[in-house]
Amino acid sequence: MTLPLRVNVAPERADASPGDNLQFDVTVRNASDIVEHYGVEMLGLPDGATVRTEPEVAKLRPAESGTLTVKVNLPVQPPAPAGTYVVGALVRSKYRHDVSRCVEVPIELASVEAITLRVTPEVVTGGRSGQYTLEVSNGGNAPVRLYLTATDPERRVSAVFQPGWLDLPPGMTARALLNVSAPLPWNKEKQRQLTLSATPDLPGATPVIGTASFIQQPRIASKFAKIAGIAAGVIVLAAAIAVPTLLTRANDKPDPAAATQQAPATAGAAATTAAQPPPQQQSAAAPPAATSEAAAPPAQQSEAPAATTAPPAGTGAREIDLTTPPPGVVASDVFRNDGFLVSADPGAVAVAGCENARSAAVVDDPTGKFLTSSSPDDPAKCHEVPLLLDFLQDAPVGAVQVTPLTPNSLTMEITFKDFSRADSATLTVPADLAAKHGGVDQVLIRSTAGPVAVTKLKIAALT
Template identity: 35%
Template sequence: MTEFCNSCNTYLAWDPANGPDERTVLLPVGGVPAVRPGTSPPAVDPGSGRRAGERLRIAVEPTTISVIPGLEPAMVSVHVINLSSVVDRFTVELLSAPPFVTAVPAEVRLLPNADQSVDLRIGLVPAPMAPAGRYPIDLRVRSSAHQGVAVSQRVDLTVGVVDGPVTLTVTPSIVRVRDTSGGQTELLAENTGGNRPLSLRLEGSDPERLVRFIFEPARLDIPPGGQATARVRLQAPEPPPGQELTRSFTVTAIEGTREFTTTGTFTQASTAQQVDLRLEPSVTKIRDVGAATIRLVAAVAGGPRPVRLTLQGSDDERAVRFTFTPPVLVVPPGGAGVCTVRLEAPEPEPGQEISRRFTIGAHDGRGEIAATGTLTQSTSAQNLALWLEPNILRVRDAGAGYLNVVLDNRSGRRPQTVTLSGSDPERAVRFGFGPPVVQIGPGEILTAQLRVDAALPPDGQEVERPLTVVGTSHDGRRVEGTGSFVQTSSASILELRLDPSVVRIQDASDAVVTLIADNRESIVPARIQLEGSDPERAVRFDFQPSWLDIPPGGWASSRLHLRASRPERGKELTRQITVTAVDERREVSTTGSLIQTSSDRRPMIGRLLTLLGCLLMIAGVFLPWTTAPRRITGINFSLPEFAEDTNISLKPLHTSAEQLRHVPAALISAGLIVLLFATLTLFGLTGTKGRLIRTMAMLGFLFVVGFSLAFVVRADTFGPGIGLIMVATGAVCAFAGGVVGRR
């Protein structure tokens, strides 16, 4: 059954008890469609038949709001327009919103076609704090009388960020440990004052910077208003036994530029441990040895863990050497450990005793425990003897000799290692021991061979060289033995001679002679080195060989190659040379002469040039002198022919050409004149100055030049012939011979 208002025909409700069933046909009442019971009625205006959108209209401002937790709520203005034809009461409320959003519904009563604005206060619950973020909410305006008439609008709500302090708590705040280096606590971080998630990086510190912090996890992620925990492991050096250390520490949580801290205390206690060291025996006595072995006993009383001891030893004189086996001793709590200690020290002098006080220290990383002891060393009185046999070594004509070094350890009670060495005041003797190091046992006598080498004295002389042999034992003790080395040299004669002693060479710079070394008068061998010299240092000496080994009563030879610069041409030069033979004892010399002669070849060359020039001049006389205007030989070139060819008048001679023709041509021909010059040139070879040669050769050359000039100047044409050229060339060659061949 449907109920309506009698005054305004407003739809009231269904009566479920008396309502129609599924078979009931619902007819519209007053033009409004009927609705079955149990279904929502359509949003219509009962009086006019219009839908809710046509009856109600709203406008919300603003549609985006921001609210910060703990501050004033946001205000939303809702403008409600009643488009229906009836008076209605409208409720403004939130339809859907997060649980932390609150709003007090607002109501407004409107006449038909009236409008009015109403403010809705949207806030946040005080606790728990709303998370920061953007949240959509639905705002609804509905009719109080008709549930089906409602209009909704979406509003975006932004919850602002609130960064509150983070609370850090370590539980327990006082961490107590004993006999260990580590402890742990728990860190609680609470984000109750903030509405956004946090990621905190954890760090730890202490004033002494001795505590090591290990966070598990190293970073905490805390939701808004939530909390998180991390395990904090602390590690620090343990205090000395029997002591307690309290260290304050700080745990810091870092998020961006913000830091949050909390403090705690780390207390470490160490149980007292007593470490006792003792030496067994504490006083050690040894005789005739340099080492001893003792025991070091370390006992640990109390404590929860073993003690690790690093051992070392020392003494005031720094003469004792310590060897620990093992070098590091680990002793369990309440137990004992044993270490073997080897002590080594130089032995005292024979027959003496020495006591050395030493200290052995054990370090356990916190302190040092020490034990003291005494090492007493003594050596038996013993005398290691050394002497030379023979005490005086004599040699003749020899540079080396042998003797024995005797070592006597019959009074000793322990073996000795002796190193042998020798010396002499002049440092002229070389010592060779076989062997140089001798191992000699107690009660023994050993012999070592000694070779001494020294240069022989001069011939016929004797020299005595004092010797000192020193034996040094392995412990630094020395024993000496003395003797003498006497060397005698027999008188010997070594003779040198050059074969030949006077060397003559001509036009050469090298000469070869034989050097003979005669040792037939000597009874000792000779090993000599050959050297040469001359006062001017102009001669080069080359010996082949340069060393000679000559047996006694024998001889040897060496080929000597001499080289010196040649003297000037035509001169002779005599060079005095000296050859010296040197050995270890003596120096023998011999002299000789090198005579060098240099020939002068210039006179010979001058004669040859003069003869060649004369031959050319004579041959040129019988060959043509001119080829134009006529071809005439020099011997046939008479004076009339010359006058005719050169157009020279002979009137000054008061002789006609016809008269001249009756004179024999050979008497006045040009070739005859040249033959005269050539003959006089050859005659000049009988002289030494070459003046006649040069004069005749020059006249012959000038005659040929004048002859040629006459033709060049007077004749119409002129062609010099081979004969004329040969005569001129011969004159020049003969002149050169006269210049070169003069003395």
């Protein structure tokens, strides 16, 4: 049976990319013996594609032909999956649905790459090793396998990814852990710049690049050097005090002749003193001269030492608002210009599910705005992990005061430059205590109830 219409489509196939605009000319010939109204539909297009036909209906008399222009717009975001789409151009009568014809038009949709790489935290401060979290997203329209690598200019950093590669379908995101290690520097802080790459498993593919910093501090070497310097200073000071004292004692030895000449006068004075009646308030257990000396304090002790408090005003103390960074996970060196680094220490107190929570974050919720410990990929988690404030080596700190969000909810462990430690329930380190131990190296803030939440830090330079 001969169909009452004939259909041709031009072009017969098309190559396209996400976001392209395609145009097809659909020519229809009315082979029936009556007037017909024909429309065209495009079947099998990618999801999100839009179609517009000009004109929408072709009115054809018997044996008459007409052309309908079909414009197809392919979506950009999210891109349709790459591959071959067999699209059907369906032409049919508006009034007699049994009169229709479909012509297939292959459309080859090319693959596009849109890989993004994010590293948290951007800066890690530690000793020999550090850890990062890589978040990789596939915003393209084809599945891809990505191989992960990390390099540094000096080639001193060893990097291990878990896992070593990621298989990502279109529109999906995955994470990988990166553990790095490098030789510890001897005499000064070392900043190593890392270049992270996610390379698609395709010939000639361009890798996606990210960067991170690994800061290593020479804790042991620098501290032992400082202790040796302090010991040498103590020896020199002791010598400076002992030598003049010995010389003074040698010069103060009595002359025997002078002692003989003064003996009668001394004896007479003693007799006169003995003849005088004793004072009513004088103790029989000590001579008057001894009582007089005990009552009068030495001149150098006339000023009592000040009470030990937090950094006093007017002695170079600085108050730092710990909530100034925008809410969210912060880099460990966000307060570097203020003289310290900030991070979480999950090894100090075990918190379930927070074994890798080494980051800090600023949180703004109904209870207030505060700095706290957090998971590296979620600032709302792991606030019970202890928070570590690590003071820089070139900025010795002589006094510390931490302000909590909630009073009496935190305690603080202090580590001094001489490796000694102390605890503080008041979150303060007095200036005299810090000076006694060569300054403050770091403070670890723990929770006694609720999250580790602090708002301000007041510090003073070592004097």
